[in-house]
Amino acid sequence: MALCIVAFLYVRLYLTDNASDVPEHIYDRYYVMITDDYKSSFWQSVYSGALNSAEENNTFVELLGSNLYNDYTPEELMEIAISSDVDGIMVSGDGSEELSALIDEAMDKGIPVVTMYSDNADSKRCSFVGVSGYNIGKEYGRQIVNIKKEKRTVSYNGANIEGYSEFAANVTVLMDSKMDPYAQNVIMSGIQDILTEEDKESETNIETVLVDNSNPFSVEESIRDVFMEDEIPNILVCLNELETTCAYQAVVDYNLVGSVSILGYYDSDKILNAINRNVVYSSIAVDTKELGRFCVEALDDYISFGNTSQYNAADITLINKGNVSEFMKKEDAADVP
Amino acid sequence: MFRKLKGISLSYKMSGIFILANLFIFVVDIALLFGINRMSVEMEMAYQNNRQLNALSIALDSLQDSTTEYLKAKSTDSLSDYYISEQNYVDLVEELGTQITDIPYTRMERNIRNMSYDYMDQVSQTIEAKRGRNVEKYRVLYESATKRYEYIKAYIRSLNSEQFVSNSEKYTELAASFRTFETFAMGVMFFVLVGSALVIIRITGRLIHPLESLAASADEVANGNLEAKLPESTSSDEVGRLTVAFSKMMVSIREYIERVRESMEKERLMQEKELMMETHLKDAQLKYLQAQINPHFLFNTLNAGAQLAMMEGADRTYEYVQTVADFFRYNVKKQNELVDVADEVDIVDNYIRILNVRFSGEIHYDRQIDERLLKIKMPSMILQPIVENAVNHGIRGMGDKGHIFLKVYRDGDRVYISVKDNGKGMKPEDIEKVVNGKWKYEEQRGDSNGIGMDNVISRLRLLSEREDVIDIYSEGEEMGTEVVINIPYTQDNEKQKED
Numbered sequence: 001m002a003l004c005i006v007a008f009l010y011v012r013l014y015l016t017d018n019a020s021d022v023p024e025h026i027y028d029r030y031y032v033m034i035t036d037d038y039k040s041s042f043w044q045s046v047y048s049g050a051l052n053s054a055e056e057n058n059t060f061v062e063l064l065g066s067n068l069y070n071d072y073t074p075e076e077l078m079e080i081a082i083s084s085d086v087d088g089i090m091v092s093g094d095g096s097e098e099l100s101a102l103i104d105e106a107m108d109k110g111i112p113v114v115t116m117y118s119d120n121a122d123s124k125r126c127s128f129v130g131v132s133g134y135n136i137g138k139e140y141g142r143q144i145v146n147i148k149k150e151k152r153t154v155s156y157n158g159a160n161i162e163g164y165s166e167f168a169a170n171v172t173v174l175m176d177s178k179m180d181p182y183a184q185n186v187i188m189s190g191i192q193d194i195l196t197e198e199d200k201e202s203e204t205n206i207e208t209v210l211v212d213n214s215n216p217f218s219v220e221e222s223i224r225d226v227f228m229e230d231e232i233p234n235i236l237v238c239l240n241e242l243e244t245t246c247a248y249q250a251v252v253d254y255n256l257v258g259s260v261s262i263l264g265y266y267d268s269d270k271i272l273n274a275i276n277r278n279v280v281y282s283s284i285a286v287d288t289k290e291l292g293r294f295c296v297e298a299l300d301d302y303i304s305f306g307n308t309s310q311y312n313a314a315d316i317t318l319i320n321k322g323n324v325s326e327f328m329k330k331e332d333a334a335d336v337p
Numbered sequence: 338m339f340r341k342l343k344g345i346s347l348s349y350k351m352s353g354i355f356i357l358a359n360l361f362i363f364v365v366d367i368a369l370l371f372g373i374n375r376m377s378v379e380m381e382m383a384y385q386n387n388r389q390l391n392a393l394s395i396a397l398d399s400l401q402d403s404t405t406e407y408l409k410a411k412s413t414d415s416l417s418d419y420y421i422s423e424q425n426y427v428d429l430v431e432e433l434g435t436q437i438t439d440i441p442y443t444r445m446e447r448n449i450r451n452m453s454y455d456y457m458d459q460v461s462q463t464i465e466a467k468r469g470r471n472v473e474k475y476r477v478l479y480e481s482a483t484k485r486y487e488y489i490k491a492y493i494r495s496l497n498s499e500q501f502v503s504n505s506e507k508y509t510e511l512a513a514s515f516r517t518f519e520t521f522a523m524g525v526m527f528f529v530l531v532g533s534a535l536v537i538i539r540i541t542g543r544l545i546h547p548l549e550s551l552a553a554s555a556d557e558v559a560n561g562n563l564e565a566k567l568p569e570s571t572s573s574d575e576v577g578r579l580t581v582a583f584s585k586m587m588v589s590i591r592e593y594i595e596r597v598r599e600s601m602e603k604e605r606l607m608q609e610k611e612l613m614m615e616t617h618l619k620d621a622q623l624k625y626l627q628a629q630i631n632p633h634f635l636f637n638t639l640n641a642g643a644q645l646a647m648m649e650g651a652d653r654t655y656e657y658v659q660t661v662a663d664f665f666r667y668n669v670k671k672q673n674e675l676v677d678v679a680d681e682v683d684i685v686d687n688y689i690r691i692l693n694v695r696f697s698g699e700i701h702y703d704r705q706i707d708e709r710l711l712k713i714k715m716p717s718m719i720l721q722p723i724v725e726n727a728v729n730h731g732i733r734g735m736g737d738k739g740h741i742f743l744k745v746y747r748d749g750d751r752v753y754i755s756v757k758d759n760g761k762g763m764k765p766e767d768i769e770k771v772v773n774g775k776w777k778y779e780e781q782r783g784d785s786n787g788i789g790m791d792n793v794i795s796r797l798r799l800l801s802e803r804e805d806v807i808d809i810y811s812e813g814e815e816m817g818t819e820v821v822i823n824i825p826y827t828q829d830n831e832k833q834k835e836d
Contacts, residue, residue, distance in 0.1 A: 027437040030444065060437050060444070067441050068495045080488050083455040084448035 029059035031088040031299055033116075033292075034077045036178055036213075038063045041268045042241045042288060043092070046116070049292025050090065057300055059087075061292075078102040082109060088299035089113045093120040093128070095180030112302040114295050117286075118180040127298035129312040131286045133183045137190015139318055140237050143263050143282050144171055144191065145199050147235055166202040172226060172233035173206065174243045178213040187239065207233065211243060220246045227254050234260055241266040244283065248274045267319055267327055275324040282320035285327070290314040347544065347574045354540050358533040365529045369522045376515050383508040386442075389432065390497045394490065396426040397453075401486045404460050408467055408479060419464065423457060430454070442503075445496045449489055456485040547576045551583055563591060614799050617792055621718060624792075636662050657694045660687050668718070675800075678745060678754070679711035681720040685743060688721050692728060699736060700728065704743040711745075713752050715824045716796045723756045723820050726790060731760025731818055751823040759817040768809045793822075801825055 033050060035043040047063045054061045064077045072080065074091060075098050081089050082105055089106055093099065093115035100123035103113045107124040119128040151167035173191070175184050188208065195204050209226055212218040223246045226233070236251075238244040244264035248271070251260050257279050264271050264283035274280035291314040301308035319327050345353075400422040406415035433450040434443050459482035466475035550568040557565035567587055570580040639662040646654035664687040667680070682704070689702040724741060732739025744755040763771075774791040797806040801824060810819040 025439050027439075030437040030447070060439070062444060067445060067499065068491055069498065070491045070495075072491075076488070079484065080448070080452070080492075083452040083485050083488060085451040085455065086448075 027058050027060040029054075029057070029087040029303075031059060031061045031090065031296065032064040032077075032081045032084075032086045033061055033295075034064050034074050034081065034089060034091040036074055036092060036094070037216075037242070038066050040241050042266050042286075045288035046292040046295075049289030050296045051292070052289070053293035054296045057296075059296070059300070061090075061296065075099055075102055078106065082106045082111060085109075086111060088303065090116050090129075090295040090299070092116055093118045093123075093125075093180060094178050095120055095122075095182060097122075099123070112299050114298045114302075116291060116295050118183045120180070121182070126302045127308045127310055127312065129291060129294040129298060129314065130183070131291070131316050132313045133186035134190040135313075136284055136316055137187040137192075138194050139190075139284055139316065140173075140187070140263050141191040141194025142198070143318070143320075144169060144195065144204060144235055144237075147261050147281060148199065148202065148204070169202075169204045169235055170231065170233040171204060171206045171235040171237060173208045173237040174223065174226075174239060174247070175208050175210045176213055176239050176243070177210055179239065184239065191237070219243060220249075223247055223250055226250075227256070232256065232260065235263065236260055237263045238265050241268055241271070244271055244280065248280055251279060267317075272319070272324055272328050275319060275321060276328065278321065282318055285317045285319050287315040287317070345574065347576060350544055350574065351541070354537055358537055361533055362529055365525060369525060372518060373515075373522070376511065376518060380508065380511050380515065383504050383511060384501075386500050387497060387504060389429070390493055390500065393426075393429045393433075393449075394493045394497070396422065396429050397486065397489060397493070400426045400457075400460065401483070404463065404479075404482070407464060408475065411467065416464075423460070426453070426457070442496060442500060445492055445499075449492050449496070452485055452489050452492065456482055456489060459485060544574075544576070547571060547580055551576070551580050554583065554587075558587065563587070563594070610799050610802075613795065617795050617799070621792055621796075635665055639665070657691070660690050660694075663687055664691060674717065675714040676717040677711060678713045678715055678752070681715060681717070681754075682706060682711070682743070682745070685720050685724050688724060689741065699739060700732065701737075701740040702743070703740070704745075706743070706745040707747060710747055710752050710826075713824065713826065716800055719793050719797065719822065720754065720756070722790065722793050723822070727756055727758040727760065727818065727820070731758035731762075733760070735760060747826055750826045752826045753821055753823050755819055755821045757817065757819040760815075761818075762814050762816040763809065763811040763818050764814075765811075768811060771809060772807060797822055797824070 031050075031054060033043075033047055035046075037043060038047075043063070047061065051061045064081060065072055074094070078089070078091060078099065079102065082102065089103075089111055091099070091103065091113060095118065100120045103115070103120055103123035103125050106113050107126070113123075113125045114127045114129060115123070115125045116129045117131070119125075119130060121128070148167045148169050153165040153167075155162045155165065171191075173188065175181075188206075191206065195206075209222070211222040219242050223243065226236070227250050232254075236247050238247050244262065244266060245268070247262050248264070251257055251262060261281040262274075262279070264274070264280045267283060267285035271280060271283050275283060294312040294314060298308045298312060400419070403415055403418035403422045406412070407419050409415075430450055430453045433446040433453075435447050435450060436443050437447060438444070459478055463475050463478040463482055466478055547568060547570070554565050554568050565587075567584040568580050570577045570584070639658050643655050643658040643662065646652075646658055664684060667684050667687070686702075689700060693700055693702075720743075724743075727741055728739070732741070738759070740759045742755075742757040744753075744757070746753050746755075769775075771790055772794070774794060794807050798804060800806075806822055806824075808821045808823075810821070811817065
């Protein structure tokens with residue numbers, strides 16, 4: 001008899017053990033996040049910030065496209081989102097008319113859209129959550145000034161400083177072809193403003209190079225092109241994560257560590273390591289979690305109250321040799337689940 | 338449980354045990370089969386959602402094709418195809434989940450569902466536009482619908498592949514558990530088999546045990562030990578009843594054997610008695626014959642003497658010779674049979690009379706006899722030897738002072754005959770010897786008829802079937818002796834007396 005009971009228990013345990021996947025949680029709302037590169041750690045980080053914040057309100061955020069085998073453009077993903085009748089869309093804007101039209105379509109259908117990081121200002125999007133381009137520009141400007149100060153030659157007369165021979169800074173700003181040009185202009189003006197304010201004496205040669213971001217491999221090629229030129233800039237300003245990573249790799253490959261200073265963007269492990277090894281001079285980290293949270297809050301507000309703040313800015317932080325160890329610790333801690 | 342079972346018949350018990358054991362195995366089998374069945378269903382269902390998605394994909398293709406066909410040819414067939422495909426697709430889409438959960442598949446299903454409704458809406462608008470011949474509109478709408486069709490297809494494909502991977506994992510797990518279950522089932526079956534076999538052996542052992550002890554007892558009895566220990570009955574089934582019957586039979590056999598033994602003993606005793614009786618008679622006869630060589634010749638001689646005496650007028654001589662003749666005739670005549678007490682008393686009278694003639698009236702003889710007892714039967718030749726002893730060993734040599742007193746009386750169911758003398762008396766040890774038959778006779782006396790006391794006592798004992806047939810009293814030397822014999826006062830004697 002005991003055996004019989006054991007058998008039944010076994011069968012029962014086995015059956016419950018192998019029961020099909022049962023959802024642990026059912027959500028009330030369904031937001032999607034659309035980016036041009038859902039794999040980048042920048043967007044993954046934004047996404048996790050958004051997801052954590054959304055779950056507090058029983059909302060699920062999906063990084064759209066991550067479950068699909070085909071790679072879709074943000075526009076196609078927008079169409080899918082609209083067709084899927086989601087409850088809210090967060091999309092990284094690019095200022096294009098096409099995306100603006102889709103944003104309008106979604107808003108018309110009653111699906112609130114928030115643009116994030118860069119904006120489609122001419123669309124009907126209910127809010128924009130980004131970082132202040134001007135502030136980023138100012139931060140880059142300060143870094144350029146710092147580099148110039150560090151690298152200028154000082155001539156001594158005995159113990160007294162006789163004079164400086166200025167460092168001829170050739171700055172190249174790598175513009176992102178996918179980024180709203182307006183936002184990039186704001187960054188540029190931020191840089192210019194600082195240079196004119198704090199470095200009146202010397203001249204700084206600033207160039208912009210448009211990096212082709214039309215396909216996944218073109219960024220790397222565009223950046224290599226910069227290094228193939230006769231005149232290689234000695235300061236390189238990168239405006240996104242991929243540019244930073246590619247520039248860093250190129251500097252290493254062309255054996256230009258020390259002679260080319262990279263001002264990077266974002267705080268991925270690779271970039272933090274590069275700062276630690278003095279390959280990247282400094283990087284600007286956006287509080288991605290905050291960015292994600294602001295997006296979700298904007299959508300929640302819009303759905304609840306029919307309106308929301310038009311603009312939200314996430315904090316930015318400068319990472320350089322002095323404070324990189326703190327960030328590396330944080331990253332390590334964050335890696336622990 | 339066993340107590341309750343005790344009253345049930347053995348065949349029911351045995352069948353019950355086997356049916357229960359089989360039932361148990363059957364139940365376990367069913368349970369295992371049920372488990373296996375559940376698992377195989379589960380395995381079948383492992384790829385179920387892939388099949389569903391494939392069906393959905395096919396239905397979607399069919400809807401898209403029929404729409405395209407209609408837009409191309411505007412045929413009635415393609416329109417009806419469209420309606421059928423649409424309905425078919427709607428049915429399938431209805432089955433998709435709508436929930437937003439932490440599982441990606443459910444969200445994908447929801448998206449496919451919503452996109453499908455959006456797509457069907459666009460398709461129907463396209464069809465409407467085609468009907469309205471709004472060329473520009475239906476072309477734009479068709480493009481938009483086709484885009485959605487592709488998105489849905491992509492979704493279905495992705496979902497299908499994702500689920501295929503997950504289902505394959507599930508299937509592998511299932512197959513592994515199935516194999517484990519198989520081993521487990523075999524183990525369970527084996528244990529159940531062994532367990533039920535043990536239980537059956539134990540229970541049948543308990544049922545058969547009384548039969549075995551019964552068989553052991555029967556063997557013992559068969560080997561001749563009738564005193565074998567009888568098995569105890571513990572149940573009232575066939576074995577129990579058999580045990581009880583066997584015990585009863587054994588007790589009856591023992592009793593019967595005892596009875597047979599007793600009756601055989603009795604018979605043996607009887608035969609022995611008869612033999613003894615015969616031996617003693619023969620002995621007496623022999624002794625007599627030794628003494629009396631030819632009684633008939635002696636009678637005739639004596640009778641001739643008596644007649645001679647009568648012719649000569651010698652009356653006393655005639656009487657004496659006649660008495661002697663009577664005495665010997667009695668001896669010859671009544672050797673083998675029981676005689677009346679009266680006959681015995683007469684022979685004593687004759688004997689005394691003869692002696693008195695021989696010894697010229699020396700013996701005083703008195704008797705006191707209950708007349709009612711004269712017809713009582715007793716062995717012959719008893720009293721005369723006793724009296725002869727009294728004369729020979731008691732009063733001989735006393736001259737005319739010797740006195741013999743004969744008394745016959747009854748006390749209860751015994752008849753007593755006492756022969757008392759006033760002679761020499763006896764020592765107690767001699768009395769003991771005589772009663773126990775250990776008295777050694779002296780050489781045969783010429784004036785004895787040869788029948789000794791031991792012969793008399795033996796025959797009396799045989800008749801009475803008891804030991805205390807004789808008592809000898811003597812108060813000492815010169816104080817006389819009394820010999821008292823007793824014979825049964827039987828019903829037969831009573832009757833004979835009445836006759």
